[in-house]
Amino acid sequence: DRVLELEGVNVSYGKVQALRDIDLHVDPGEVVGVIGPNGAGKSTLSDTIAGFKPYDTGTVQFRGTEVSTLTPDKLTEDRVIYCTERRDLFGFMTVAENLRLGAYTNRDNLKDRLEFVYDLFPRLDERREQDARTLSGGEQQMLAIGRALMGSPEFLILDEPTIGLAPVIIDDITNALEQIQEEENVTILLCEQNVTFTFRHADRIYLLEKGSIAREGTAEALRQDK
Ligand code: ADP
Numbered sequence: 001d002r003v004l005e006l007e008g009v010n011v012s013y014g015k016v017q018a019l020r021d022i023d024l025h026v027d028p029g030e031v032v033g034v035i036g037p038n039g040a041g042k043s044t045l046s047d048t049i050a051g052f053k054p055y056d057t058g059t060v061q062f063r064g065t066e067v068s069t070l071t072p073d074k075l076t077e078d079r080v081i082y083c084t085e086r087r088d089l090f091g092f093m094t095v096a097e098n099l100r101l102g103a104y105t106n107r108d109n110l111k112d113r114l115e116f117v118y119d120l121f122p123r124l125d126e127r128r129e130q131d132a133r134t135l136s137g138g139e140q141q142m143l144a145i146g147r148a149l150m151g152s153p154e155f156l157i158l159d160e161p162t163i164g165l166a167p168v169i170i171d172d173i174t175n176a177l178e179q180i181q182e183e184e185n186v187t188i189l190l191c192e193q194n195v196t197f198t199f200r201h202a203d204r205i206y207l208l209e210k211g212s213i214a215r216e217g218t219a220e221a222l223r224q225d226k
């Protein structure tokens with residue numbers, strides 16, 4: 001049963017075709033990367049998957065259900081969580097409060113889950129009672145990822161999680177992702193410009209070029225003919 005499947009997807013903004021005949025799938029337990037330079041279509045792809053951008057032709061399905069007919073119950077049951085490039089935090093709430101908001105699918109073991117996220121991100125642990133608006137950009141990104149993890153995702157969509165971040169922060173995010181891959185076998189779709197980061201995490205990678213998939217393969221295969 002595929003977690004996500006796109007077939008023959010075309011998306012345009014007026015006359016500009018942003019995605020061209022996209023076939024893409026994510027199987028359970030996979031970490032799939034989508035790499036492309038600015039303007040390649042990554043944001044359009046994640047917006048299409050999340051249902052923000054209507055597509056002209058094709059199908060986009062989560063576990064066999066077309067995105068346009070998804071319900072909150074179904075997404076909650078399938079534990080699909082989308083961490084946008086915009087982060088969508090609440091600035092006048094503390095780190096702890098933002099994290100608690102992420103637990104809407106998973107209220108039972110809230111305390112344990114909070115501790116799990118604080119273990120993953122020591123910088124958040126040290127700033128539990130600090131308002132999100134006072135965090136650095138990198139810390140806000142960690143908080144956005146931490147909040148997504150509070151919901152115990154089975155399928156996590158990450159849109160440009162390392163954009164504009166300092167290398168030390170990227171290292172912390174790398175460690176956290178490696179830990180959740182190891183311990184929780186989370187299925188992940190990772191849309192990124194950062195090639196090194198994506199090759200580090202992804203089992204399989206799609207290269208997006210001007211709205212089309214130029215290459216697809218295991219990280220190993222693509223690394224060899226890079
Ligand atoms: P990426 O996220 O990889 O940088 P985008 O998905 O933002 O790429 O953009 C893909 C293409 O669609 C680009 O040619 C971009 O100029 C165009 N595009 C994106 N958003 C809009 C929009 N709102 N209106 C018109 N064109 C857009």
Ligand code: ADP
Nearest residue numbers: 123127130131133134135136137138139166169
């Ligand atoms: P960066 O260089 O990554 O942008 P900042 O200079 O924004 O980092 O922040 C450095 C540190 O200071 C961070 O740990 C952040 O949590 C803390 N900080 C930044 N602004 C405030 C503030 N207004 N109140 C309290 N702590 C802050």
